[in-house]
Amino acid sequence: MLVRDIFMGDNGVMNKKLNTPNPWMLFIRSFDGIITVAALVAIAIHLILWLALDLDGLAKNWPLIAIVIVGGIPLMWDVLKSAIKTRGGADTLAAVSIITSVLLGEWLVAAIIVLMLSGGEALEEAASRRASGTLDALARRAPSTAHRLLGATILDGTEEIAVEEITVGDLVAVLPHELCPVDGEIVAGHGTMDESYLTGEPYVVSKSKGSQAMSGAVNGDTPLTIVATKLAHDSRYAQIVGVLHEAENNRPEMRRMADRLGAWYTVIALALGGLGWIVSGDPVRFLAVVVVATPCPLLIAVPVAIIGAISLAARRGIIVKNPGMLENASGVKTVMFDKTGTLTYGRPVITDIHTAPGVEEDTVLALAASVERYSRHPLADAIREGAKARELHLPDVVEVSERPGQGLTGTVGEHLVRITNRRSTLEIDPDSKNYIPVTSSGMESVVLVDDKYAALIRLRDEPRASASEFIAHLPKKHKVDKLMIISGDRASEVRYLADKVGIDEVHAEASPEDKLNIVNRHNEHGATMFLGDGINDAPAMAVATVGVAMGADSDVTSEAADAVILDSSLERLDDLLHISARMRRIALQSAGGGMALSVIGMILAVFGFLTPLMGAIFQEVIDVLAILNSARVALPRGAISDFDTQEKVS
Incomplete structure (x- = not known):
């Protein structure tokens, strides 16, 4: 968390783009941030009293004593609680150093350690607050007011009320460019x-009488009137907020690398110091050992x-928002993909049209495209584009209705046009079994005209050019045990894509709640990664070990994710996995090597070969070596990824 704030704080553009608060303001406002600043001031005053005024004893040490009492005691209490919770860590040894320094009258050493601890805690706290930015982004965007009609139409006037006051059956005006306040059905207007903010699909959806409206959707240029079908707290936007809140509260805690390594290192240091x-x-002699043992290579x-x-x-082109994910990304065992926008481009196209006897392709396509102007389903855009490519004239639609499980229905001229699936088609027109193709593959829409199969x-929706090769690459090169697709799309669409890219396990027609539950189940068996691009993916991203957003179109999705791949490229995901592995390898070299040298120094201090001053110098040399080695992470000599995109695309 610390490094994410440092990095993002240096780049105001990224902070603005991803709607994240200034980390340094969060730092200064926290208790630990105040202690950090106070410790710096106390040390400065102490040096002035000592060097400039030549004071001695209590006269020069009172600022240090004050900061150690005011800031050191709460910090050591927090370290104690953390040590109990994490079975010891790097901070524990620093707390022991404070106590030892106080007992031996080394107030400057104690103050410096308070400065180190408080600074780290303040940055951790600032980062934790930014981690809750997902919910903040949702709250900033949540519909808060609504315009309830005073009469039967918008011409009778409206009153502005809080969304919580809306009841089922109320008529509500949704003004141009306004957020829809509750779930409802369009009763007047055409627009x-x-x-896209809610579904993850980059589509602007036409609306007319009978169309469904979701809370949180942004209205276009035309005012619409809806009848509320749900209360605000039962509407789709509120449900997603609730699921995401649950995901944030139940995000699995990962032990930091420093805590894991620092637990045994602390025991060794204390044992040698005692010896x-x-x-x-x-x-x-104990202080000399502790000084050498200060876990700077680790910290x-x-x-x-x-x-x-x-x-x-x-x-x-990868923005890392949670540095902790870099410690875990290369070790994920289960990778879960959303479908549209991750494994596919999200642009389905018509492959063929099978018509009933006596029905013209262009005629039925024009009727279907006319009705699909009022649908938000991704296939609707493909059908409209298919009609546009053939330069077909689209007749006007008098009335349209889209209800769950019933497909899309519209009145076009004198015809009732229904767009649905084959199961509903067989129920509506049993004779269609004589004409409709027997096999179903991929995505399909059945068009009925006047309740007869047409x-x-x-x-x-073809997969990305290198999707199948990338899926095969993950188990081979990254030791991924399980791959799956979790999508809200139809089962036939998801299954088709899974077969194309080589994934066996699929979960289709999954709601945000379903995605969250699936991720939670797999978290119990190892590190997980979830890739998605819509707000409906945010809860799953938040609770997965590593959440990756493909693209930065939604600020909520970007906030929920641990990393954002700006160009929505699977090749960049491979880069991220290799960067994670490189970071872990070099960090372990630096931390492990530094601690090994520190242990050697501690042994020398045990037998009196190193005084506290010599131990401090020895430790500084170790710190420089560890830092120089760690800096190699940003300077790879050759290619990072071993996934040859040029070969796969060609």
Whole structure:
């Protein structure tokens, strides 16, 4: 979390683009941030009193004593609680150093350690607050007011009320460019709504009488009147907020690399320090060991490696928002993909049209495209584009209705046009079994005219050019055990794509709640990664070990994700996995090597070969070596990825 704030804080454009608060303001406002600033001031005053005024004893040490009491005691209490929770960590040794320094009258050493601890805690807290930016983004965008009609039409006037006051059956005006306040049905008006924020599909949807409206959708240029079908707290937007809130509260905690390594390192340092004290009978020997043991390679080398990894990722169009994910991304065992926009381009096209006897392709396509102007389904755009490519004239639609499980129905001229699936078609027109193709493959829409089978339109949302090769690459090169697609799309569409790219497990027609539950189940068996691009993916991203957003079109999705791949490229995802592995490898080299050298120094201090001052110098040399090695993360000599995109595309 620390490094994410440092990196994002240096780039105001990224902060603005992803709607994240200024981390340094969060830093200064926190208690630990105040202690950090106070510790710096106290140390400065102490140096002035000592060096400039030549004061001694309490006269020069009172600022240090004050900051150690005011800031050190709460910090050590927090460290104690954290040590119990995480079974010890790097901060534990720093707390022991404070206590030892106080007992031996080394107030400057104690104040410096308070500065180190408080600064780290403040940055962690600031980062944690930014982690809740997902819910903040939702709250900022949530519909808050509504315009309830005073009469039967908008011409009778409206009153502005809070969305919580809307009841089922109320008539509500949705003004141009306004957020739809509740779920409802259009009863008057003809226009469009942008639902991409909610569905993840980049489509502006036409709306007319009978169309469904979702809370949180953005109205177009024309006022619409809806009848509320749900209360605000039961509407779709509120449901997604609730699921995301649950996901944030139940996000699995991952032990930091520093905590995992620091637990045993602390035990070794304290044991050697105690041995030195026992052997010599001098507590200064213990202090010398502790000074050498100060876990700077652990506290510094890992963040430096993470900063380098974030910089390297940014140069490849990947924004890392949660540095903790870099410790886990290369070790994920289960990778879960949303379908549209991740494995596919999200642009299905018509492949063929199977018509009933006596029905012209162009005629039925024109009727279907006319009705599909009022649908938000991704296939609707493909059908409209198919009609446009043939330069067909689209007749006007008098009335349209789209109800769950019943397909899309519209009145076009004198005809009732229904667009549905083959199961409903067989129920409506049993004779259609004599004409409709027996096999179903990929995506399809069945068109009925006056409740008689007219045509079956086959479509395909083709996978990305290198999708199948990339799916095969993950188990081979990244030791991924399980791959799956979790999508809200139809089962036939998801199954078709899965077969094309080589994925066996699919979960189709999944709601945000379903996606969240699936991720939670797999979290119990190892590290998980979820890739998506819509707000409906945000809860799953938030609870997965690693959440990756493909593209930055939704600020909520970007906030929920641990990393954002700006160009929605699977090749960039491979870069991210390799950057994570590189960061872990070099960070472990730096931290492990630094601690090994520190152990050697501690052994020398135990037997009196290193005084506290010499130990401090020895530790500084180790710190420099660890930092220089960690800095290599940002400077790879050759290619990072081993996924040859040029070969796959060609």
